[in-house]
Amino acid sequence: MSAAEPTVVHAYGVVDAATGAEVVMPAGGLGGAEVQVVRCGVLGVLASRVSAESYGEQAWARNGQDARWIGEVARAHHDVLQQVATTVDVVPMRLPGIYADETALRHVVGSAERVLLEALAEVRGHVEWGAKVFDLGVADGGEEDEAPATGADYLRMRSQQASRRQQAVDRRSRAVLDLHERLAHAATHAVLNAPQDPALSGRREPMLLNAAYLVGRAEQETFVAAAQQLSDRVRDEGLLVELTGPWPPYNFGVRPTQERSA
Amino acid sequence: MSSPGRVPGDDLALVDLLDRLLDGGVVVAGDVVLSMAGVDLVYLGLRLVLAPAHKVLSRVGPELVEG
Numbered sequence: 001m002s003a004a005e006p007t008v009v010h011a012y013g014v015v016d017a018a019t020g021a022e023v024v025m026p027a028g029g030l031g032g033a034e035v036q037v038v039r040c041g042v043l044g045v046l047a048s049r050v051s052a053e054s055y056g057e058q059a060w061a062r063n064g065q066d067a068r069w070i071g072e073v074a075r076a077h078h079d080v081l082q083q084v085a086t087t088v089d090v091v092p093m094r095l096p097g098i099y100a101d102e103t104a105l106r107h108v109v110g111s112a113e114r115v116l117l118e119a120l121a122e123v124r125g126h127v128e129w130g131a132k133v134f135d136l137g138v139a140d141g142g143e144e145d146e147a148p149a150t151g152a153d154y155l156r157m158r159s160q161q162a163s164r165r166q167q168a169v170d171r172r173s174r175a176v177l178d179l180h181e182r183l184a185h186a187a188t189h190a191v192l193n194a195p196q197d198p199a200l201s202g203r204r205e206p207m208l209l210n211a212a213y214l215v216g217r218a219e220q221e222t223f224v225a226a227a228q229q230l231s232d233r234v235r236d237e238g239l240l241v242e243l244t245g246p247w248p249p250y251n252f253g254v255r256p257t258q259e260r261s262a
Numbered sequence: 263m264s265s266p267g268r269v270p271g272d273d274l275a276l277v278d279l280l281d282r283l284l285d286g287g288v289v290v291a292g293d294v295v296l297s298m299a300g301v302d303l304v305y306l307g308l309r310l311v312l313a314p315a316h317k318v319l320s321r322v323g324p325e326l327v328e329g
Contacts, residue, residue: 071276074283095283130278196281210281250282 006052009038009105011045011097012080013090013248014116020044026083030055030076038102040109043116046080046090047105060096070095078248085127085248091119092248119253122189126214128252129223129245131183132196133176133209136238168238175234176208179241186226187213191251205240212251220246 010030015023020037023046029035033048053059055073063069074095081092099105109116148154184190191214195207215223224243231241 070280074276074279077283078279092283193281196277212282244278247282 006056007049008052008056009047009099009101010050010055010077011038011047011093011099011105012077013046013084013092014109014120015044015046015084015088015090016120017042017044019088020046023084023088026080029080030073035080038105040106041113043109043113043120045093045105045109046084047099047102056098060098081248086246089120089124089126090248091116091123091253092250123214123249123253125218126188126216126249126252127220127246128249129187129213129215129220129227129243130247131180131209131211131213131227132207132242132244133179133234134203134205134240134242135172135208136205136240172208172237172239175237175239179230179234179239180209180211182230183211183213183223183227186219186223187215189214189252193251208239212247214249214252215246 010033012029012035015037017037017039020039023037023044025035025037029048030050031048031054033050035046035048037044038047050056077095077097081090084090085092099108148157180190180192191212193210193212195210198204198206213223227241227243231243234241
């Protein structure tokens with residue numbers, strides 16, 4: 001990127017200005033750009049100056065529906081946050097996090113300072129873990145029935161099958177709820193997200209739970225052990241638990257409602 | 263077969279990432295200065311691109327309602 005090329009500022013996340021000085025900067029951010037801490041009063045914002053042509057508003061308008069392009073931006077954005085979040089408290093910024101320049105960024109961050117400080121307080125000392133539960137549907141209780149002798153037998157068998165299936169569904173629902181409650185108990189906060197569409201999850205099986213948990217850095221071992229134990233317990237019910245983490249705390253800090261009212 | 267709109271099968275974490283970075287629940291407004299007209303449409307568009315057509319037809323209504 002030549003010095004004369006127009007640039008925009010891409011922001012990754014917000015840190016305490018005090019800890020911002022301690023951040024070991026990731027080697028490269030979006031498009032390989034240098035990552036810096038932009039000082040905004042008591043807050044610092046991890047940000048890069050990037051090519052406006054490649055990552056500015058027009059680029060988003062042009063590529064905003066290209067999963068591959070967004071995937072690359074999301075990965076670069078995440079890589080920066082991930083490297084920082086293992087040791088430093090950071091409130092991730094949502095994509096697209098583009099600003100005309102540092103002054104514009106400071107203005108926005110300054111006007112949201114109270115909300116951002118609250119967000120930092122919420123995530124302080126924490127990372128995020130994700131848990132998804134898939135319904136493998138193997139526990140439908142389907143022992144082979146004998147061939148029905150009469151029409152009445154057939155209807156009775158059908159009714160029993162339906163009842164067994166319903167019982168299995170109820171059992172799995174209770175198991176998922178119980179698992180979530182126990183994980184939430186082992187975490188500081190929990191958020192339930194909409195299950196991913198099978199086309200997005202890459203799995204045929206329906207997703208029953210898509211949850212995120214805010215877990216203290218020091219509590220991670222306990223949390224993961226609990227998750228593994230619960231995962232073993234629900235496997236017989238035909239439930240598959242997928243645990244992901246640690247993540248930067250994407251699901252915590254600033255809520256969309258606060259965003260709008262800020 | 264290459265299908266540009268789909269998330270590659272060996273790259274499933276990307277879905278979790280986009281789930282977090284694009285699909286709500288998340289973080290600080292980053293769109294204030296360059297007022298990105300139609301950003302929500304971008305998100306919706308991405309979901310449409312990622313989902314096969316038959317899914318879109320059966321799902322887009324309720325999702326729009328739920329916002």
